[in-house]
Amino acid sequence: MQTKEKIPLKKQQMDTGNGRTPQYENVIVIKDLVKQFDDVTAVNGLNLEIQKGEMFGFLGPNGAGKTTTISMLCGLLAPTAGSAQIAGFDIGTETQKVKELIGVCPQEAAVFKFLTGMENLELFGNLHGMDKQVLKERAAELVNQADFSDAAKRRTKGYSGGMMRQLNLMIALISDPEIVFLDEPTVGMDARARRRTWEYIGSLKDQGKTVILTTHYIEEAQALSDRVGIIDYGELIGLGTSAELMAENEAKDLESVFLNITGRRIAEGS
């Protein structure tokens, strides 16, 4: 029995403007979000809504503002201007509530190297205030699903890069979060491990989780995402399903769309 009180997702009042009942609940609402570092604008007036249970692919070239956006949504960076709500909780004023709802898989394989894989999982479960028994079961479930049982008993110091990435992802999921941020989760994995991780990430949608996935593997975004947002210079320059974006840009695949619209901005000098 989990003692941690599950926070119910707040209902979003979606103004459709036509009096119709909204089909989905927006679990992430971003309004005019800005992040400035000295004279560099990393995120520039971002507006975005992500629906509950949606797998959202967040694409962009290096330094486009993807990680900065995710850091703000996770409560790790304060926005310079604008606002964002996660499940109805403001990221600036209700940060603790937001952190209780989310799981974050950062770009770096950030684990305690002197702990075993299982100890790392248990630690982060405890930091989420999980009940001991629930935590034990959840950790065992994750480890078994990933075929990681033997590795989980060993200290992470001896892990390969791919094993670190697997553990990194499991830590993000240990608290069974409703919203998961995956920042480049498959970087450094070999093709087989990457394919298996894609399947696993795909299964999160079946569990009703909302997933925000940033990746440089555009085929990954195309295969997994319900919708894709393309960000460049801190601005959202493309948004829709892969099919919509391909049709809009008369492109054969998402990679062509990406190269087309990010390249066009370079050519236009914007």
Add this chain to the structure above:
Amino acid sequence: MKMQKISALVGVELKKMYRDPMTLAVLLLMPVGLTLIFYLALSGVSNDYYPVPGMNHFEYLLPGVMGYAVIYMGMMVALALVDYRQIGLLKRVEATPVTSAEYLGSLIIANMVIATVQALLVLLVARLLGFEPQGGLVGLLLAILFIALLAITAVGLGLLTAGIAKNSGVASGLAMIFILPMMMFGAFLAVFDDMTRTIARFTPNYYVTDSLMTIFHEGSISRPAIWQNLLILFVISLVVVVAGMQLFKRTEFR
């Protein structure tokens, strides 16, 4: 403030101590080794200056060794935090529902425990080598209180160092700025003349060494100087740890 989170984080720091060879060497093996070396080198040396007749130099310096072990803790805290920051672990912990107070509080508790173990270990080894501490159980508890306050100060110095240093090389160098004077004046040299004693008063471990000498050598726990030292050390630890927390929070936690 959730005890579950704090105890989990304290557990991590304690596991780091005994699983990481460098941390184990600096925090536990070095003080024991130093005690043995001091015994071998100094147990045959004596001086009329000492407050207890027949006392040897090893016994005289032992309270300084107990405090000496704790001062390296500041460097270890700084190195660990800089390492955690570099590999993204601090951000990861920050992305959980752990508050900065819970995280930094757990750091203080873990290091107070480690400092107590260090001091008791040094005392145990010294006892086996023939040192007879005075002051009884109350004296021992009072000594542990001094050591715990020094550990808080060390954590504060570690936080200040980690708040300034961008990498472990800089952190080690910065840590030496406070370790060397504490080692030279606070732990071992304070006793030799008035001038070194005056300089030593600017180092927090001087108040520990001075008080532990009174407790363990003379068995006096009621002397006003001990309580005055305790008050000064309490104020120093409070100021240093609050300053360290503020600086570290500004660079790491929102």
